Amino acid sequence: MGFGRGEPLAEETLVSKGEFARLINVTPGRMLQYITEDNPQLDLTKLGYDEAETTAFVRLIKQRWKRFAWNLAECDFRGKFTLSQMVDIGLRWHIAYGEVTGVLGDVLAAQRQRYGITTGTKLCLVPPQRFVQDTSEFVGLH
Numbered sequence: 001m002g003f004g005r006g007e008p009l010a011e012e013t014l015v016s017k018g019e020f021a022r023l024i025n026v027t028p029g030r031m032l033q034y035i036t037e038d039n040p041q042l043d044l045t046k047l048g049y050d051e052a053e054t055t056a057f058v059r060l061i062k063q064r065w066k067r068f069a070w071n072l073a074e075c076d077f078r079g080k081f082t083l084s085q086m087v088d089i090g091l092r093w094h095i096a097y098g099e100v101t102g103v104l105g106d107v108l109a110a111q112r113q114r115y116g117i118t119t120g121t122k123l124c125l126v127p128p129q130r131f132v133q134d135t136s137e138f139v140g141l142h
Helices: 004-013 017-026 051-069 083-097 109-115
Strands: 102-106 121-125
Antiparallel strands (some): 102 121
């Protein structure tokens, strides 16, 4: 998966191609790994949770997160990418173009039922080069 026009520039700005590849390959694989079941790092005592309930809650969040993040239909509006793949694309766009753009959408309950999905919030990544970069005071673009 390349950058198109920005790829040579993006790769030259990093110290080496190895660092570029390491950045892209390591980052998406770290999703939700900072909170472990053994060390939840959450203080839910003010909400009335004890240690066992906190661990169970963290386990539930991780299970639901994995179900969401690794299911194409649940996280991507077009149903083409997993969340990890979208993070990979976002990192590449950020390095190449300096920004990551996307649209958050919501799928209505009737549509969710028709497609067999449970979550309504979807992300649709839009390449930065697709946006118009015009300035026109008459039209109201600034």
